[in-house]
Amino acid sequence: MKKAVLPFFLCATLASTAIQAQSISDFKTYKAQPSGDLDARHLFQTLIGEGVVLKSFSITKSPSDEAYGFFEDKKSSLGMKKGLIMTTGGIVGLCSGNTSGSMSNVTHAKAEARVPYNNTGTPCPELQKLLNRGEKTFDVCYIELDIVPTADTLSFNYVFGSEEYDEFVGSTYNDVFGFFISGKGITGEKNLAVVPGSNAPVSVNTINNGSQTNGYSARASNSTYYVNNMGGAISIEYDGLTKLMEIRQPVTPYETYHLKMAIADVSDNSYDSGVLIEGQSFVAYEKSYNVLYDKNSSDIDKGYKTLLENLANMYKKNPKGKILITGHTDNEGAEELNEELSCERATKVVDYLKGKGVDPSRIVMNCKGETQPRYNNATEQGKILNRRVEIKIGGAVEEYAAIKKKADSEIKSEVTKLLTNYPNPFNDYTTIETYLKEEVKDAQIIVSDMSGKTMKTIYLLERGKTSTYFDGQNLPNGMYVATLVIDNKVSESIKLVVTH
Numbered sequence: 001m002k003k004a005v006l007p008f009f010l011c012a013t014l015a016s017t018a019i020q021a022q023s024i025s026d027f028k029t030y031k032a033q034p035s036g037d038l039d040a041r042h043l044f045q046t047l048i049g050e051g052v053v054l055k056s057f058s059i060t061k062s063p064s065d066e067a068y069g070f071f072e073d074k075k076s077s078l079g080m081k082k083g084l085i086m087t088t089g090g091i092v093g094l095c096s097g098n099t100s101g102s103m104s105n106v107t108h109a110k111a112e113a114r115v116p117y118n119n120t121g122t123p124c125p126e127l128q129k130l131l132n133r134g135e136k137t138f139d140v141c142y143i144e145l146d147i148v149p150t151a152d153t154l155s156f157n158y159v160f161g162s163e164e165y166d167e168f169v170g171s172t173y174n175d176v177f178g179f180f181i182s183g184k185g186i187t188g189e190k191n192l193a194v195v196p197g198s199n200a201p202v203s204v205n206t207i208n209n210g211s212q213t214n215g216y217s218a219r220a221s222n223s224t225y226y227v228n229n230m231g232g233a234i235s236i237e238y239d240g241l242t243k244l245m246e247i248r249q250p251v252t253p254y255e256t257y258h259l260k261m262a263i264a265d266v267s268d269n270s271y272d273s274g275v276l277i278e279g280q281s282f283v284a285y286e287k288s289y290n291v292l293y294d295k296n297s298s299d300i301d302k303g304y305k306t307l308l309e310n311l312a313n314m315y316k317k318n319p320k321g322k323i324l325i326t327g328h329t330d331n332e333g334a335e336e337l338n339e340e341l342s343c344e345r346a347t348k349v350v351d352y353l354k355g356k357g358v359d360p361s362r363i364v365m366n367c368k369g370e371t372q373p374r375y376n377n378a379t380e381q382g383k384i385l386n387r388r389v390e391i392k393i394g395g396a397v398e399e400y401a402a403i404k405k406k407a408d409s410e411i412k413s414e415v416t417k418l419l420t421n422y423p424n425p426f427n428d429y430t431t432i433e434t435y436l437k438e439e440v441k442d443a444q445i446i447v448s449d450m451s452g453k454t455m456k457t458i459y460l461l462e463r464g465k466t467s468t469y470f471d472g473q474n475l476p477n478g479m480y481v482a483t484l485v486i487d488n489k490v491s492e493s494i495k496l497v498v499t500h
Contacts, residue, residue, distance in 0.1 A: 030072070046082070046083070047278075049282050051284035053150070067091075080276070142263070149253060151396075153250055157247075158245055162240060165228075169216060177193060182429065185252055205218070206221055225373065285321070285395060286394075287393045288391065295330075300349065300352060320393075320395070326389065327366070331373065335370060346365050349389045374386060418434050420494065426472060428473045429470065432467065434467070438464070440487060446458075482495075
């Protein structure tokens, strides 16, 4: 165990309101509600941007009912304004600014009458693979999504933060998280949350400023991607965070992919960590381009004007998805000025494309300042490559909808079997298929053991013929029951057999 946990300031909870926002600063968190604009369905739909279809989701969280929710940052100090936050503790105490170097979910445990700390851990096979032998996970929270990308590259943005920074760098208290993807073209499960240019998982020990405290000694690691928050410049409790990180993964258009986002404490359940995922950053795109800039300049070089003109002509002939344009800078100069400069760069690219006849309604613009380096700012070459505007041609969800509508129309209306799965028996994953009429308002697949205990609830968002991956890695061998519930009425059940 680490040293005793010090008290910390809890953000005021507006329990009398339905929203339950917690904030004394520009950074706010919102607990997911049973219904309305802040329910779980809306939460995950707000993650989805251009070219991606969300088919289903499920949540497996730690005992805390505040392990995940919405966040909002008016100042966009992390490079994103809103999105999903998931933690190893709770979201209530995060928005006070950094008031303590030792915030811990032990405080949340006492408030919620949770089970006290024990050394048995909470097994999570996917995260365990990222740890050293003998290290255990605690307070696991993971969220699963079934998505369909409509182009050949999937990407999204996130920030990892922790109270383990920097005093526990180099120790076994190396809180871990991962974004695991499985589907066509991917062998098993692949962790996407890695340090750029490597296979090393993003963690306290792989991105930091080093440590010379608490008896631990470690040199700085990948510090170009690190933000020290001990001074409380960012209105969030974590002592340190990563810069805004981008995940990119080649995929096959129109295929279903299963994404699992997981986070856990390591070695004990103290000192929270969390992952913040940018809203609408889940995008699929076909092609991407970079326009590079001289230092402190937003002028478009002649060669890049030719590139943009060719891009405009190509797009006007076949305008499928939208054009996504994002401005960036290196880390020289003040952050506020860099944000302005990135917006100037992005705006000039937008104006140039509009001047070449591209419909303005087909363009989505964003600007990140210095918050999202793709290369090492410690080198001059890295800075040159970070002074950029990125242009992506998004996938066309409309095409997927048309293909699916045609396929669904060929299914006989008198479908007799609503629920099937394959393979069965299965080791880790099985695919559950169902057919839902368009008028269905709410559909869930509830998986329970033979005693009737619910193991997982999967929320289905797609209508017509649809499918979801079911992950049985955490389940003991045996028989389970999957029940389809449509608009609060039990429809059909099938048996699942897990054999590891």
